Amino acid sequence: MDKQTKIIFMGTPDFAVVALSVLVNEFTVAAVVTQPDRPSGRGQKLTPPPVKTAAQKMRIPVLQPQKIKTQDLVAELAGFKPDYIVTAAYGRILPAEILKIPRIAPLNIHASLLPAYRGAAPIQRAIINGEKETGVTIMLMDEGMDTGDIILQEAVPIGDFDTAGMLHDRLAQVGAKLIVRAVKTMNAGNFNRQKQAEALATYAPPLQKNEAKIDWYRDAVTIHNLVRGMNPWPGAYTDLNGKRLKIWEGMPVKAQGTPGGRVLAVEKDALLIAAGKNAYRITKLQLQGKRAMDAGEFIRGYPVETGTILGNPEGF
Numbered sequence: 001m002d003k004q005t006k007i008i009f010m011g012t013p014d015f016a017v018v019a020l021s022v023l024v025n026e027f028t029v030a031a032v033v034t035q036p037d038r039p040s041g042r043g044q045k046l047t048p049p050p051v052k053t054a055a056q057k058m059r060i061p062v063l064q065p066q067k068i069k070t071q072d073l074v075a076e077l078a079g080f081k082p083d084y085i086v087t088a089a090y091g092r093i094l095p096a097e098i099l100k101i102p103r104i105a106p107l108n109i110h111a112s113l114l115p116a117y118r119g120a121a122p123i124q125r126a127i128i129n130g131e132k133e134t135g136v137t138i139m140l141m142d143e144g145m146d147t148g149d150i151i152l153q154e155a156v157p158i159g160d161f162d163t164a165g166m167l168h169d170r171l172a173q174v175g176a177k178l179i180v181r182a183v184k185t186m187n188a189g190n191f192n193r194q195k196q197a198e199a200l201a202t203y204a205p206p207l208q209k210n211e212a213k214i215d216w217y218r219d220a221v222t223i224h225n226l227v228r229g230m231n232p233w234p235g236a237y238t239d240l241n242g243k244r245l246k247i248w249e250g251m252p253v254k255a256q257g258t259p260g261g262r263v264l265a266v267e268k269d270a271l272l273i274a275a276g277k278n279a280y281r282i283t284k285l286q287l288q289g290k291r292a293m294d295a296g297e298f299i300r301g302y303p304v305e306t307g308t309i310l311g312n313p314e315g316f
Contacts, residue, residue, distance in 0.1 A: 005187060006030050008082045008102070009060075012049045016088035018172035019109055019179050020051060023086065024058055026180050030080040031061045035091055069095050077101050084186075086179060087141065091120075096143055104186055106141040109175040111168075113137060113153055115201040118146035123171060124164045125204035128229035130221065133157055134167070136175045138182040140193060149193040151182050161251070163231040207234065214238045216260030216311050219277035220252035238310045240287065245310065248292055249284035261310040269296035273310060 009020050010033040023029055032055040040047035055062045065073050074097045077085075085102045087094070088109040099106045112122035113135040119125075126134040135155040139148040154174050158167060185191045212230045214223055214237065223236075227247050230236040235246040238261065250270075257264040257274035264279055265272040271282045286292040287302060 001026055002184070002187065003028050005084070005183060006080065006082045007183075008033065008077055008080055008085045009051075009055075009088075010034070010085060010090040010094075011051045011088040012091050013089050014050045015111065015168060015172045015175070016051050016090070016109075017054045019086070019088045019176040020054055020058075022176040022180055023183075024060070027183065029058075029060050030082060031063060031077070033063045033065070033077070033090070036064045036066055068092050068098070071097075074098060074101070084183060085141075086183075088175065088179075093143065093145055094141060099141055099143065107151070107179065107182060108139050108141045108146070108148065109179050110137045110139060110146055111171045111175065112204070113155060114139060114146060114150060115196040115198065117202055117204040119204040120206040122204040123168050124207055124229045126229075127158060127162065127164055127167065128225050130225045131158055134171070136171055136178055138175075138178050139196075147196060149195055151186070151191055151193060152178050154178055161228070163228045165232045209234045212236050214247065214311060216273065217276040218260075220275040220280045221278075223275055223280050224250065224252045235286070240304070240308070240310055244288040246286040246292070247282055247284075248286060250280050250282040253279050253281045255279035259309070263304055263306050263308040263310065266299060266304055266306055267295075268299075269294065271295055271299070271304060 005027040007023060007027050007029050008031050009023060009029050011020060012035045032051060034049050034051040037046045037048045052062050077098060078101050082102045083104045085106040112126065114137040117125055133155055135153055137150055138152040139150050142148040156170060156174055212234045214226060227236040227250055231248055237244050237246045239245060255264060255272060255278060257279065260274055260276050262274040263271055264274050273280045273282060283295050284292060285295060285298055
């Protein structure tokens with residue numbers, strides 16, 4: 001525990017809350033900067049970001065600037081005289097004026113093994129692309145998007161049935177552990193910094209809802225990866241008798257049929273759907289206007305006939 005070390009923490013979603021909760025126990029978190037409250041839910045009620053809620057419970061001052069590039073904000077942050085600025089999924093690239101504020105370094109917690117998967121959705125993109133491994137990087141921030149020198153990294157395996165939500169939770173814990181180690185290492189002055197190999201850089205742009213539509217003419221493993229990567233948001237989907245059907249869980253299996261999207265079998269606890277290669281066995285799903293449920297319960301309440309075509313029969 002080193003309460004002499006002063007940190008300004010910048011983050012927004014649940015991923016960042018885990019790191020904040022650990023940092024506040026080890027160091028002095030002088031202030032938290034997070035995104036403004038946003039409308040959320042059916043009523044579009046203004047909702048605070050998770051980091052704000054957590055910081056208020058910890059009695060840490062919270063700043064929610066609408067704009068990050070203002071002299072007023074720079075002056076306010078500089079007034080805290082921090083040793084570090086630590087960011088975790090804050091949602092904006094920091095300008096040079098803010099990066100220069102901390103006495104020792106501005107650090108970022110990024111949920112990939114940089115330079116792979118720079119950007120906003122590294123967890124989801126790694127799963128959608130069928131990666132078997134990802135990890136967390138602690139990097140020195142510069143003015144680029146996740147381009148700074150690497151201080152620490154730790155690899156994390158991706159299981160065949162890991163969803164983005166499951167992997168998110170594991171990576172958040174690893175990130176919290178690594179950022180504490182990074183700060184302690186830098187305080188001691190015995191750290192190494194490694195430049196990123198630009199030639200190996202890949203990118204993870206934000207998810208778009210239309211990407212979640214299942215193309216049943218793709219192979220079953222690709223469909224499985226999409227379902228996992230889009231869980232919990234926005235949820236991979238298809239159509240059943242004119243209604244949107246979200247697919248939450250399933251598995252690729254060795255079976256064949258045509259065309260893609262055809263219900264090959266209605267089992268006791270699953271729907272077997274033809275894919276471009278092999279088939280996909282749906283075990284958890286959610287019909288438009290209904291709650292998510294296991295396939296067995298769904299089938300008992302909403303009979304599906306063999307031969308039914310999911311999705312657009314004309315293809316994509």
